[in-house]
Amino acid sequence: MGCESSKLASCCWSGQNGPVREAQNPDDEERAEVSDLPTFREFTVEQLRISTSGFAVENIVSEHGEKAPNVVYKGKLENQRRVAVKRFNRSAWPDSRQFLEEARSVGQLRNNRLANLLGCCCEGDERLLVAEFMPNETLAKHLFHWETQPMKWAMRLRVALYLGQALEYCTIKGRALYHDLNAYRILFDEEGDPRLSCFGLMKNSRDGKSYSTNLAFTPPEYLRTGRITPESVMYSFGTLLLDLLSGKHIPPSHALDLIKDRNLQMLTDSCLEGQFSSDDGTELVRIASRCLQYEPRERPNPKSLVAALFPLQKEIEVPSHALMGISRDGGNMPLSPLGEACLRMDLTAIHEILEKLGYKDDEGAATELSFQMWTNQMQETLNSKKKGDAAFRHKDAKAAIECYTLFIDVGTMVSPTVYARRSLSYLMNDMPQEALNDAVQAQVISPVWHVASYLQAASLFALGRENEAQIALKEGSVLEEKKNTNS
Structure with a gap:
């Protein structure tokens, strides 16, 4: 292991009930809104049909494929801009006005931590969203199904920070709710930088469920009420921190049991051996365990998460594509x-x-x-x-x-x-x-x-x-x- 398990467990768990450590977090230019994207617009079905080659099966990029209720296609607009087109099930969003209001609201967001929403289509029974296309796969692909090299510790910390910054930006802009936050919702752009998919800022339908993953990973309050809150998003953030630490999709209850039993060797990815100190491991586990608190009010908010994750960053001078082993051109x-x-x-x-x-x-x-x-x-x-x-x-x-x-x-x-x-x-x-x-x-x-x-x-x-x-x-x-x- 890259950290001493017994020391990590005792340090982490003895401080579990304390506040998440605050740290200086400069509001640098990387956090600024992007201005080179086109304004949000409405498309016709025909325009999107052409851009996706007739919604061709070959252009499906969503992880669940052709039989999923809402399918995502890659496409190319007339100006050659590559896009991701999410096509909703025909029974979703029956009220066109509600769909347009939601889409337009999300479309006002512009940030380089997001795969931004560029437009939508609301024509007849069709409901579609159009977003920036991210060419370098999902976090799930790089973390769970890697082929060439496992994700480095420094890159995992960067993913956590950038995700926290994306959620902080959305919260500031009045979009604190994110539906079904998971490793498939984090995408990598041409530079290899992680981005949060804007699709999760809208439900799969106006009256549909917010979570589609295994119930073992959903926040406890969602199981009780069926409603998502900003604190629910923090719980899902905690499960993602566990994913980054373990390289596996471990149910939170099992992970917390491992932490309580000080059995962190089972929790930490063996591929990370020698890449991080026990202090860094301690802090990441402590942040994750705070996010996974049963009571929503005891979980941190995005701002304090970013403050806690910022000082943990490593190899900040190395670009993401180099850490990821991605060729940019x-x-x-x-x-x-x-x-x-x-x-x-x-x-x-x-x-x-x-x-x-x-x-x-x-x-x-x-x-x-x-x-x-x-x-x-x-x-x-x-x-x-x-x-x-x-x-x-x-x-x-x-x-x-x-x-x-x-x-x-x-x-x-x-x-x-x-x-x-x-x-x-x-x-x-x-x-x-x-x-x-x-x-x-x-x-x-x-x-x-x-x-x-x-x-x-x-x-x-x-x-x-x-x-x-x-x-x-x-x-x-x-x-x-x-x-x-x-x-």
């Missing part, structure tokens, strides 16, 4: 020939690769044709495509655009490859915005097609949008790697 990733060509904006090389690829990624496209070959209109449509392919082969970009446009406008058959070829033709014709639109449309049709992401990167490079291009390049590389692994 696609520049260090090995790129395939197509990825390299898009990075270099080598249109000749891209053309050669697309020509070799042909139409083999258009699964099922020929099936619809076989039933309609006999019609004159279909024959004309096929001729347009053949002429487009011939023009594309000979790098006649203008003719390819015209012929492929005739094929697309008929709308009888949808082909991601045709959109990809027209996208490259637009690039060859110095029309990058049109190229980007076609590359996005190709991904709408085929959400996991790496070629579409790569062409978006090339188009974004041509538009001078370097950062967004690097993100699209990384997405293409990840999708291509998954495809190669599966095949």
Whole structure:
């Protein structure tokens, strides 16, 4: 262990009933509200349908998957901003006015400790929330299901502090209630910094339950009354501190029994050996046990939690992505020939690769044709495509655009490859915005097609949008790697 268990137990438990230690906590710039995010807005269902490729199964990112009552999808707006879209069950929030009021209230929050709410959709029976997309998984993934390295002690302390700061900010802004706070609600941004999901600031429905986890982890007063209070959130914070200390999801009652019996070896993650002192371990366990008090009034508030966690921080000069072992950009990733060509904006090389690829990624496209070959209109449509392919082969970009446009406008058959070829033709014709639109449309049709992401990167490079291009390049590389692994 990284701490002496017997010493830790005696220090912790003898001081259990004392107040949580206050410490100086400067109100630094990291705690300031962010100003570079767009204001909260309302979306249409169609806009969000397009952004998520028709709410494609491949874009589901919520831990419980397609059968969950409220599913979260990853998506991309027209301006290429990546978002997380939460789609509520159709029976949730029957009163549209109440839903809009709640969403707008949460949408006023803007803080870099939150995965902020960017907008909502309230159309017919549909109720959706749109938030910032966090690309580096959940705390549950990094803490319980890690593949490369366990989370370091310094990073676990940072998660606790940033979470406390998020809750303090929400409390100051009048949103002290957070529903079902758990390790799946904490997400990691591109820098590897932990953020609290804004989705938990709203119930799963206007009259629904606040907690969906195992009842062994819910606050005792919630079991009695079915209502959540600010003190209930502090109880859940205590369970998260236990998660961070143990690397496991231990029921609070069991953890408290271990502390009482001074059996902390069972409570502390063996992966943390040598990483922290007994004093630091003592303080973290003491804070957790105060949060888990049976009586709500005996639990600390967010401000005192932040004050207690601030002096415990370690390696504060090391950025989160370094502590987490997260690569921040696609520049260090090995790129395939197509990825390299898009990075270099080598249109000749891209053309050669697309020509070799042909139409083999258009699964099922020929099936619809076989039933309609006999019609004159279909024959004309096929001729347009053949002429487009011939023009594309000979790098006649203008003719390819015209012929492929005739094929697309008929709308009888949808082909991601045709959109990809027209996208490259637009690039060859110095029309990058049109190229980007076609590359996005190709991904709408085929959400996991790496070629579409790569062409978006090339188009974004041509538009001078370097950062967004690097993100699209990384997405293409990840999708291509998954495809190669599966095949």
